[in-house]
Amino acid sequence: MRKLLQIGGLLVGCIAGLATPLLAQRTISDARITYKVELPPEQLQMEAMFAGSSMTQYIRGNQSRIDMNFNVVNYIYLINTQSETVVTLMDNHGDKYLIRTDRKGYEQDLKKYQGTQFTDQQETKEIAGYRCRRAIGKNEDGTTFDVFYTIDLLPENKFYNRRFMNLKGIPLEFEIIIKAGSKMKAIATKVDLSPVPASTFDEPKGYKEITQDELKKIRG
Template sequence: MQKALLTLVCCLLISSSLFAQRLVSDAKIVYSIEHPPQTEPSFEGGTLTQYMKGHLSRVDIDFKNVHYSYLINSKQESVVTLINNHGDKYLIRAGKEEYTKELKEYTQVQFKDAGETKQIAGYNCKKAIGKMADGQTFEVYYTADLIPENKQYNRRFINLKGIPLQFEIINKSGSKMKVVATKVDLYAVPGSYFDVPKTGYKEISREELQKMGS
């Protein structure tokens, strides 16, 4: 009798844990971007918005004068970058070869739980430390209550056991920006959000973009 009762309790605990988790196909998550001191005024008060829809995802990064959009198609293994810099609009395509190369780099990122927890945007989150292939580390708080259906919606977190609601982005200079979720919406995101514009943008290569910035 006791053995049967123990088995029942274990089953209830497991089913309760599974029920708490939600497989996410469609979502919109809005994050605020917190910059380190001595940041240029034009980059203060930025936002990052993550959209998901099946094998499609989109990241919008908004600053005062510059807007970036990344349209990711994990089925076609492609990324389209849109840049609006003071009204100058550029479009950059990355095909399967480049997509696969970057995916391989991100799969080397390992996450280790750090034991701390906190609530963010209404969700219980666990702290983890991400370690990159070059040895650099960054903090992330993720919720195990939300599991992305498409693990490649944001390849940076392909090995994470949930959806990140706070994380650090390491800049080329080595400084870190903190990104914190302020709102999580789980609804059917319109497919048009992931359409690549046919007009209004000048298509250039990454090399051309680098020359423009030099």
């Protein structure tokens, strides 16, 4: 359970063909992307607990939402790039908590990913109906991760997921660094570009509001 809580915390905040013409690129303001989540080989002992885990990315204008479903522990991140705030919702086996990140905290977190650079590779493949190219992402701390992204779709709001603000398209497969170099993988299974209801970004009821320090104690 502690591993699940730690992994969720690290995700705060969670991607084309080489000859695709520039005119084929479509700027999108609304999207709903569903991903399946795969564990790294060294974490297979937790496979039963993680079975069926998923991630969903919602985008609507200056708002975005990330749902991480780890079965017994679920996270929801509500991100507003206009007000520069984040609301984190955690459901830990029925214990529900809400944590707010103000503008100062938002800007501090944003700085972590401003220096992330992506280097394109030759490898390409099709994911969820889109041709994707591989890139290697490198964070300022030197850690690297793989990503396959489509240049056919360009987010109108590049801060919808701050990890990918410097990526030239939408990521449809990517690695998530979880601990000591271990990486889990999110792979898109469906891309829906229909309008996302505004209610998707409403704060749900029934969550107890706590501070960041209280959250750290819960995660151990």
